[in-house]
Each structure stands twice: as C-alpha cells, then as structure tokens.
Amino acid sequence: MMQSNNTNFQNHFPNASTIRRFQLGNGITVLAYSNMHSKSLTVIGMLATGSAWDQAGKLGTAHFTASMLMRGNEKMTFREISDRLESVGASLSFSAGTLNTWFQGRSLVKDFPMLLALLYDNLTSPIFPQEYITRLRNQLITSLLIRDQDTQERAALEFDKVLFKSHPYALPVDGYAETIANIQRHDLTKHHSMYHPHNAVIAVSGALPLQDIESMIKGQFDQWAPKKESVNPVSTGFEAIIEETRSHIPIEGKSQSDIQMGTFGPSRASADYYAAYLGNHVLGQFGLYGRIGRSVRNKAGLAYYAFSSLNALPEIGSWEFNAGVNPVNVEKTITLIKDEIRHYLEEPLQEDELEDSKSHLIGRLPMSLESNAGIANALLSIERFHLGLDYFQNYASLISSITPAQILEASRRYLDPEKLIIISAGVEK
Amino acid sequence: MQNDISSFQLSNGLQVLLKEIHTVPIVSQWTWYRVGSRNEKAGIRGISHWVEHLQFKGTEKFPGEKLDQVISRVGGIWNAMTHLDWTTYYETLPANQIDLALDLEADRMQHSVFDEDEINAERTVVISELEGNENDPLFRLNSAIQSKAFQFHPYSHDVIGTLEDLQHMTRDQLFRYYQDHYNPDNAILCIAGDFNITEVTAKIERYFSSIPPRSISEENIPVEPDQTNENYLEIKGPGDALYIQIAYHASQANHRDFFTLSVLDSLLAGPSPLVMFGGGGISNRTSRLYQALVEKDIVVSVSGDVQATIDPFLHTFILTLNPTADPHKALQAFDKEIEKIKQEKITRQDIDRAIQQAEAMFAYGSENITNQAFWMGYSSIFASYDWYENYIQNLRSITDTDIQTFAQKHFAFHNRTIGIYFPTQEEDHDAIQ
Numbered sequence: 031m032m033q034s035n036n037t038n039f040q041n042h043f044p045n046a047s048t049i050r051r052f053q054l055g056n057g058i059t060v061l062a063y064s065n066m067h068s069k070s071l072t073v074i075g076m077l078a079t080g081s082a083w084d085q086a087g088k089l090g091t092a093h094f095t096a097s098m099l100m101r102g103n104e105k106m107t108f109r110e111i112s113d114r115l116e117s118v119g120a121s122l123s124f125s126a127g128t129l130n131t132w133f134q135g136r137s138l139v140k141d142f143p144m145l146l147a148l149l150y151d152n153l154t155s156p157i158f159p160q161e162y163i164t165r166l167r168n169q170l171i172t173s174l175l176i177r178d179q180d181t182q183e184r185a186a187l188e189f190d191k192v193l194f195k196s197h198p199y200a201l202p203v204d205g206y207a208e209t210i211a212n213i214q215r216h217d218l219t220k221h222h223s224m225y226h227p228h229n230a231v232i233a234v235s236g237a238l239p240l241q242d243i244e245s246m247i248k249g250q251f252d253q254w255a256p257k258k259e260s261v262n263p264v265s266t267g268f269e270a271i272i273e274e275t276r277s278h279i280p281i282e283g284k285s286q287s288d289i290q291m292g293t294f295g296p297s298r299a300s301a302d303y304y305a306a307y308l309g310n311h312v313l314g315q316f317g318l319y320g321r322i323g324r325s326v327r328n329k330a331g332l333a334y335y336a337f338s339s340l341n342a343l344p345e346i347g348s349w350e351f352n353a354g355v356n357p358v359n360v361e362k363t364i365t366l367i368k369d370e371i372r373h374y375l376e377e378p379l380q381e382d383e384l385e386d387s388k389s390h391l392i393g394r395l396p397m398s399l400e401s402n403a404g405i406a407n408a409l410l411s412i413e414r415f416h417l418g419l420d421y422f423q424n425y426a427s428l429i430s431s432i433t434p435a436q437i438l439e440a441s442r443r444y445l446d447p448e449k450l451i452i453i454s455a456g457v458e459k
Numbered sequence: 460m461q462n463d464i465s466s467f468q469l470s471n472g473l474q475v476l477l478k479e480i481h482t483v484p485i486v487s488q489w490t491w492y493r494v495g496s497r498n499e500k501a502g503i504r505g506i507s508h509w510v511e512h513l514q515f516k517g518t519e520k521f522p523g524e525k526l527d528q529v530i531s532r533v534g535g536i537w538n539a540m541t542h543l544d545w546t547t548y549y550e551t552l553p554a555n556q557i558d559l560a561l562d563l564e565a566d567r568m569q570h571s572v573f574d575e576d577e578i579n580a581e582r583t584v585v586i587s588e589l590e591g592n593e594n595d596p597l598f599r600l601n602s603a604i605q606s607k608a609f610q611f612h613p614y615s616h617d618v619i620g621t622l623e624d625l626q627h628m629t630r631d632q633l634f635r636y637y638q639d640h641y642n643p644d645n646a647i648l649c650i651a652g653d654f655n656i657t658e659v660t661a662k663i664e665r666y667f668s669s670i671p672p673r674s675i676s677e678e679n680i681p682v683e684p685d686q687t688n689e690n691y692l693e694i695k696g697p698g699d700a701l702y703i704q705i706a707y708h709a710s711q712a713n714h715r716d717f718f719t720l721s722v723l724d725s726l727l728a729g730p731s732p733l734v735m736f737g738g739g740g741i742s743n744r745t746s747r748l749y750q751a752l753v754e755k756d757i758v759v760s761v762s763g764d765v766q767a768t769i770d771p772f773l774h775t776f777i778l779t780l781n782p783t784a785d786p787h788k789a790l791q792a793f794d795k796e797i798e799k800i801k802q803e804k805i806t807r808q809d810i811d812r813a814i815q816q817a818e819a820m821f822a823y824g825s826e827n828i829t830n831q832a833f834w835m836g837y838s839s840i841f842a843s844y845d846w847y848e849n850y851i852q853n854l855r856s857i858t859d860t861d862i863q864t865f866a867q868k869h870f871a872f873h874n875r876t877i878g879i880y881f882p883t884q885e886e887d888h889d890a891i892q
Binding site for chain 1: 523
C-alpha cells in the first residue's frame with residue numbers, strides 16, 4: 031500500500047522519468063505513460079489537418095471526413111467495426127478542429143491491441159461508402175438544425191465570426207446545413223488524402239508496462255508510410271478591435287437568452303499566458319464563477335451561470351464572458367460584466383484573492399490526472415504546446431511566481447471594456 | 460469491513476461508508492440526504508433543489524462568501540445535485556484537507572442561515588435555471604411525459620419545480636423543509652480516497668456525533684397505480700428537429716426486474732453509463748433500435764435510459780427525427796422491434812455482451828475516486844452498497860426466459876406514454892393535446 035504523503039503531490043505526477051517520448055520513422059511523436067492502478071488504456075492523438083483546409087462553400091468537409099472514418103475500412107464494414115468495439119465495451123471516435131483532426135479510444139487492457147488496429151485501419155484506409163455518406167449527411171444536417179435553435183451555440187458562433195473575421199477560426203468546424211449538403215464523396219476522399227503521419231501525435235496512458243505500449247504503437251503505426259505534407263492554408267492575420275460591436279441573434283420561443291462577449295486573448299505560447307490565466311481565474315472562475323459570478327449570480331440573482339474563460343489557441347486566443355439570463359435582463363447583465371472588467375483593470379489583485387486562486391489551481395492538478403483520459407489529454411497538451419515533460423513538476427512554481435503586477439499588465443494588454451464584442455441570442459425584448 | 464468497505468452507523472443514525480484508495484493523494488466526500496422531488500407536494504414543487512442552492516449561502520461559521528471560497532482555495536472541487544430521490548453534496552480535495560470537508564458538511568447539516576435576502580436573490584437564479592432548461596425541447600417533452608405518466612406519485616414533476624411554486628415559496632417553507640430533512644438520521648456520509656479508516660472514523664465521530672437526530676415521520680408518498688391505457692401527447696414549440704419520447708413504467712432499482720430491464724435496454728438502445736464520472740462513452744451502433752431505425756434512415760438517432768430509483772420510475776427511449784420525417788412511421792418501426800423482442804428469445808451471447816459492456820464501464824468508472832465515493836452513497840439510497848458490488852453478478856443471473864417474460868409484461872401498450880415534439884416557428888406553449 032502506498033503511503034500517504036500529501037505534502038508532495040508532485041511525486042505522483044507523470045514526469046520526464048516516467049513519461050516515455052519517442053518518434054517513429056514516419057514522423058509520429060508518441061508519449062506513453064504506464065498507469066498500473068487502472069484496468070484500461072486510453073489513446074488519444076491528433077493529425078495536422080482540419081477545417082482550415084475546407085474549400086469555400088464546403089465548410090464542414092474535415093468534420094464530415096472524420097465522422098466517416100468509423101463507417102467502414104478496407105478490412106471491415108461499419109457494422110463489423112461497431113461490433114468489434116461495442117462487444118467488449120471499447121470506444122473509438124474521430125473529430126476535426128480548425129487546425130487538427132483528433133482521435134480518442136479506450137478499452138480494457140486485453141482489448142488494446144484490437145483498439146490500436148482499428149484506429150490504424152480507420153485512419154489510413156477508410157472506404158467512404160456512399161450509403162453512409164448520404165445517411166451521415168442527413169444526421170449532420172439535423173444536428174446543425176438543432177444547433178441553430180441553441181442560444182448559447184448561436185451566440186458563440188456569431189462571436190467567433192465577428193472576432194476572427196476572415197481567419198478560419200471565425201468559422202464553425204461542423205459547417206452549415208447548406209455547406210454540408212454540398213459535400214460529395216470526392217471531397218471527403220480528397221480531404222482524407224491530406225492525412226499523413228508527419229507531425230501527428232499519439233498519447234497513451236494505461237495499465238501496461240511502457241515497453242509493451244511502445245512495441246504495440248510501433249507495431250501498428252510504423253507501417254504508415256510518410257507522404258508529402260499538405261501545405262498549410264493561407265490564413266489572414268487578426269484585426270484589432272477598435273470599438274464596441276454589439277449584435278443580437280433573434281431566436282423565437284426561448285425562455286432564456288445567452289450572452290457572449292469578449293475580445294482577443296493570449297495564445298497558449300504567449301509569455302503572458304499564465305498571468306492572464308490566473309487573472310481570469312479570479313475574474314470569472316474561482317469558487318462559483320469568481321468576481322463575475324458574485325456580481326451577476328450571487329448579488330443580482332440574474333443568472334444560473336455567468337463566468338469568464340480563456341480560449342488559448344496555438345496562434346492567438348480569445349477572452350470570453352458568458353451568461354444565460356432572462357431576456358429582460360440582458361442589458362443589465364452586460365452592464366454588470368463590463369463594470370467588473372472595469373474594476374478588474376483599475377488596480378492589481380489583492381494578494382489574498384490571488385493566493386486563493388493559486389492554491390486552487392495547484393491543488394486541483396491531481397484531480398485532472400486521476401484517469402487515463404485525463405493523463406493522455408495532458409500528455410497531448412505537453413506535446414502540442416511544447417510544455418516539457420516535467421511540466422507537472424514545474425506547474426506549482428510556475429503559478430506561484432506570477433505577481434499581481436504581471437496580471438494587471440497582461441490583462442490591460444487584452445481587455446478594454448469599451449472595445450468588446452457583445453453578442454446576445456434569444457427572443458427580442 | 461466487507462468488500463474493502465467500512466460501514467457503520469453513529470448513534471444519531473448517520474450512516475457512514477468508507478473506502479481507502481491510495482492511488483492518488485485525494486479524497487472524495489459525499490453527503491447524501493434522502494430527500495428529493497419524490498418528497499414534494501403541490502405548492503412546494505422544486506423545494507428540494509432550491510434548498511440545495513441555499514446550502515451554499517452559508518452558516519455563522521462559514522458565511523456565504525467564505526463558504527464559496529473555502530473548498531476552492533485548498534484546490535478542491537465541490538458541488539451538489541438534487542434528483543428524484545436524493546440530494547447530495549460532494550467535495551473532492553487534497554487528502555490532507557479531509558477535516559475541512561467534514562467540518563463544513565457537519566456545520567451545514569444543522570446551521571444554515573437561510574437569510575431572507577439571499578433566498579430572494581436565489582429565487583431568480585433558480586428561475587433562470589428553469590428558463591435555461593425550458594430552452595431545450597427535450598426538457599419540455601420529458602416534463603409533459605412525466606406529468607402524463609404519473610397521476611399520483613410525485614415523480615410526475617421535474618426536480619426543478621414549477622414556475623408558480625418557485626415564485627411563491629416562502630422562507631418559512633424552505634427553512635422548515637431544511638430542518639425536516641437535513642438530519643443525521645436521514646443522511647449517508649461516504650468517503651473514498653487516500654486516508655486511514657481508523658483515523659477518519661475518529662474524525663467523523665468528532666464532527667457528527669453531537670448532531671441530534673430528528674425522528675423523521677414516515678412520509679405518505681402516494682403509490683402510482685398500474686397504468687391501464689396508452690397515453691399519447693403532442694407538443695408544438697420552437698425548433699428544427701422532431702422528437703419522439705416513449706416511456707414505459709419501469710421497475711424500482713431494488714427489484715430483480717431492474718437487472719433484467721438493464722440488459723433489455725442495453726440490447727435495444729445500447730449500454731446506459733450508470734456511472735457519473737469516467738464511465739460511459741460506449742456507442743450504441745449495434746443495438747437493435749439503432750440498426751432498425753438509424754440504419755434504415757427512419758430516425759437520425761436513438762437512445763434509451765433506465766434510472767435507478769426508490770419507486771418505479773420510467774424506462775424511456777428518445778428518437779430524433781428530421782423535421783420533415785413521419786413520426787408515425789418511426790413509431791411503427793419502433794414497435795416492430797419491440798414486438799420482436801417480445802416474441803423471439805434472445806441468445807446467451809446477447810446477454811453476455813451486455814455484461815461485458817457493463818464490466819468495461821465499471822472498470823473505467825473505478826479510475827476515478829470521486830466516482831467510487833459517489834457509488835457508495837448512490838446505491839445506498841435505493842438499496843445498499845451490495846447492489847453496486849453485486850451488479851454484474853446479478854446481470855449474469857438473467858436468463859433468456861427472464862428477458863422474454865419481462866419484455867412481454869413491460870412493453871405492453873397500456874404501460875406506456877408516447878410524446879411527440881413537433882417543431883414550429885410559431886411558439887405555442889399551450890399546445891399540449
């Protein structure tokens with residue numbers, strides 16, 4: 031039995047001596063962690079292609095392609111793939127983002143070789159049966175129609191559109207009903223031809239020794255022949271926000287309206303990322319949604335949820351403020367959030383307030399690393415954002431070293447309450 | 460100690476379950492109260508959930524704002540949930556902070572302030588939560604189904620309550636409800652994680668043993684008589700998808716039929732996760748209804764749901780259709796599959812498959828200490844921890860004959876309520892027929 035040693039959490043975290051990182055000859059980077067406390071394994075990963083490569087008028091192609099990967103490969107039909115997984119309680123899924131295509135699978139230990147084989151076959155040799163293209167298209171369009179009625183989703187979509195303008199981040203990865211309707215089989219196969227192992231990352235955590243994980247990954251993925259890399263699509267830059275932008279998306283028959291407001295935030299690689307991250311935690315996360323929660327929910331009683339968040343992407347980020355309120359309280363809530371931002375930017379955070387957030391962020395780290403999925407996701411982030419294999423060892427000192435002055439300086443660099451994009455969605459009031 | 464669980468009761472009636480797990484230096488504490496919307500009557504629909512919100516507003520020792528910070532600042536996560544049969548509060552935090560969680564829960568078991576101003580501010584928060592729920596067509600459809608399926612039993616109402624009752628409930632009603640139900644003899648305390656049972660037992664004694672019991676009078680919860688006719692309802696509302704919900708009266712969790720039902724549901728609509736943290740995630744593409752409805756382009760998705768409850772609740776299926784699809788064609792195809800399972804015996808292989816899926820989900824769920832603590836209390840609400848421990852074994856004991864016999868009884872037309880949500884751009888809240 032392991033002895034309790036609560037004062038030294040870091041000993042339990044994956045680190046440079048317990049994470050095995052290696053590269054395959056075809057360019058795939060692998061990070062593996064052995065977690066013998068569990069009975070299963072999780073594999074997750076990403077490829078370097080996504081919706082940014084979608085053609086005009088066919089937005090959603092990357093998403094459609096990823097969704098089709100489970101619908102049959104050169105060795106097995108959709109039914110056989112599903113049967114293989116479901117009969118043993120395993121799972122496997124694929125999805126697309128703006129710059130990447132993602133995969134995630136999970137199984138009991140005994141079934142992990144089968145899971146890896148399916149992952150490989152589905153990634154490299156999908157057959158895109160026309161029957162399933164038609165069926166999936168119908169399913170995707172229905173899900174987009176449902177999205178159109180979701181106040182939170184609609185506010186978020188409009189926010190991205192206004193903030194990122196002509197950059198691919200402005201567009202929904204899953205497209206629109208009319209663009210999904212345009213996508214044909216050759217669009218999917220063409221997009222799939224951009225899947226290549228170079229720059230791909232695979233992360234595995236679970237109940238096998240490291241050498242077993244390594245040999246299984248190599249045995250399966252070494253055979254993926256490298257291809258010519260797809261050229262990154264040309265992306266425009268980002269335009270600074272020079273004034274407040276306000277718009278409302280009318281959706282009839284809704285009891286609640288959603289507000290999304292915000293502006294640009296730091297990228298994950300920015301030097302001021304951690305300062306902004308901590309500042310945001312005080313502003314709209316700590317306890318029940320930080321200062322914004324205290325103002326909008328606790329004192330004014332206007333909303334069940336009201337919070338802020340940082341969405342840090344590889345090139346840039348967004349700093350977002352959300353609330354769900356009765357339609358008559360939309361303007362009042364926007365004013366309260368702007369007041370809180372104004373107050374936040376006036377003076378440095380109080381030391382005790384900052385210490386609370388620091389100790390929370392440091393203390394909760396073990397909880398995010400409890401499960402294999404949590405560990406595998408963390409390993410992927412380490413590779414994606416170049417955080418270093420000792421990231422979890424260094425995390426506490428990284429957070430502890432941030433000062434109120436650094437937070438204020440970073441926050442003022444991004445936030446201006448007079449230059450926010452403000453979107454609401456719901457009934458007109 | 461049994462099955463690595465330590466279970467005992469304090470003299471004031473507090474039931475305690477402890478489980479040492481030393482994989483990571485955290486503990487998860489869950490405090491369960493045997494009160495939920497099942498205990499509510501007309502005029503106070505939603506009171507259990509509202510009281511749960513007010514439990515975050517503070518005591519003299521842990522005033523509101525401090526209470527909001529006290530767990531977070533040590534790196535803990537905490538929250539609460541209210542359901543049909545229970546209300547529960549949990550804290551998952553570094554193992555060396557267990558005293559804080561014990562102190563806090565013992566304190567708010569008896570000393571919550573229920574300040575009038577706080578109550579009024581929270582009234583609008585709860586109403587906002589209700590309004591958020593009402594944005595979802597499936598919430599509205601499910602509410603209508605519950606209301607139609609139960610004529611007498613309080614399961615007829617949503618946990619969140621009714622707008623009218625939320626607008627009119629008073630501080631006295633809320634406080635009395637708190638006093639009546641938040642007592643050690645109506646509670647279960649569960650802790651899992653990195654601790655020593657002997658040491659934690661002493662701490663529990665220290666924090667909880669002085670809280671006096673308050674004998675709870677047996678509540679007269681109406682028994683729902685057997686449904687005798689098929690119910691049917693339609694709702695029109697905003698949206699761009701058509702939904703069908705089919706709900707059959709089901710077995711309570713503490714009944715052998717519940718395990719038969721779990722296997723049956725798994726065969727028809729795929730495995731239900733049953734676990735809250737870290738389980739689930741298995742697709743249902745080989746399930747009979749997916750094959751018959753989705754693969755035949757009749758619906759775009761299908762799901763099933765079975766909930767473990769004290770009294771018989773509902774076994775539901777939800778079909779999502781393209782707005783131009785014919786719901787009656789979907790219902791016919793659904794009924795055809797149901798009829799098959801009533802007429803034809805399933806194979807042992809089918810049952811074994813459902814068991815393997817359940818085993819995998821239990822394995823995934825056990826990676827998470829919070830989830831393990833959850834199960835100790837959750838299963839104790841409607842049965843005992845043995846229910847959880849023996850779940851797989853009970854599934855194994857189900858035979859093909861059990862399934863067929865049960866299906867013939869369970870899937871009777873007169874045992875179900877069908878609801879259809881028709882999307883329209885013209886809002887019509889009262890269009891329930």
